Amino acid sequence: MNKDDLKSIAKQMFDNLIDQIDMQEDPTKEQLVHYLKDAVDVISGINGDNIDSINHAKLLFTNSYKKIADDGLASYKNTNNKFEELSQKHEQVINECFNPQINLNLMTEKFNEIQAHMADEVKKANSVIASLTRQVKVLEDTSNLDSLTKVFNRRALDTYLETICSKDEVPYSLHLFILDLDDFKNINDTYGHIAGDKILIFIANTLSKTLRDGDKIFRYGGEEFVIILNRIDDQHCIKIASRLLKLVSGNNLIYRGENINITTSIGSTTLAPHDTPNSLLERADRALYRAKQNGKNQMQSEIKNGI
Secondary structure, eight states: OOHHHHHHHHHHHHHHHHHHHHHOSSOOHHHHHHHHHHHHHHHHTOOTTOHHHHHHHHHHTTOTHHHHHHHHHHHHHHHHHHHHHHHHHHHHHHHHTTOTTOOHHHHHHHHHHHHHHHHHHHHHHHHHHHHHHHHHHHHHHHOSBOTTTOSBOHHHHHHHHHHHHTSSOOSSOEEEEEEEETTHHHHHHHHOHHHHHHHHHHHHHHHHHHSOTTOEEEEEETTEEEEEEESOOHHHHHHHHHHHHHHHHTOEEEETTEEEEOOEEEEEEEOOTTOOHHHHHHHHHHHHHHHHHTTSSSEEEOOOTTO
């Protein structure tokens, strides 16, 4: 494993640890110790010569689905081996059928034994599948990550905004963007939902690469993303929005040989005293509506009256 891999894994672990602390209302030392122990186990298990092993380790810090996938593959492999053994026994019994001294009662007994083993293995496999399905459902119900784009989801946004708005005072400037892809329904209708999913992944990756480590990205729903910018003034906020608009509109994505041009509109607002999550999002949403009405591919802002 080279230096860049080590730095990348360390950054992934650090980013996720900070996000975990931010998401907790009252984080404890025990939670920190537990996370670090898990991280040590993950890093210790990395095969430094295998890039897939390194990439999987990075994902472990933000996505628990890997463990479920590994459990599922292990179970499948075990079941497959069992069926291979049974298949060999079955072939052996078939070959014995050509023995002139065949014992029909013994042959029937062996076939029944093989059938019972196969039924038992199928039952075990079905039990594992049911268990994994339940685990996936629990993760989907409790995860803070959007399964498609791998950014934070709406649940994480609600928790984060509740925490921020419950504070008596936030000692720094906080800006919120709602970013909405323009005419996304037309893209889905024209090119299909697979193309739409690829575009959403592209947008999430673009945001992640462009924004600072301390900024937060959430998939708000459908083709909408919410971005939280901390410790930034209005002028820098406008520059960031302008850069995002240019990056998105300047990339022609190719899907099945066709160019797909996409643009986005942004509604912006600033956290104000006595804001609630709803009031903050509603202001940004009104600004987004104006951006759409004024021609799209632009940012509009709205601040709270009296500040």
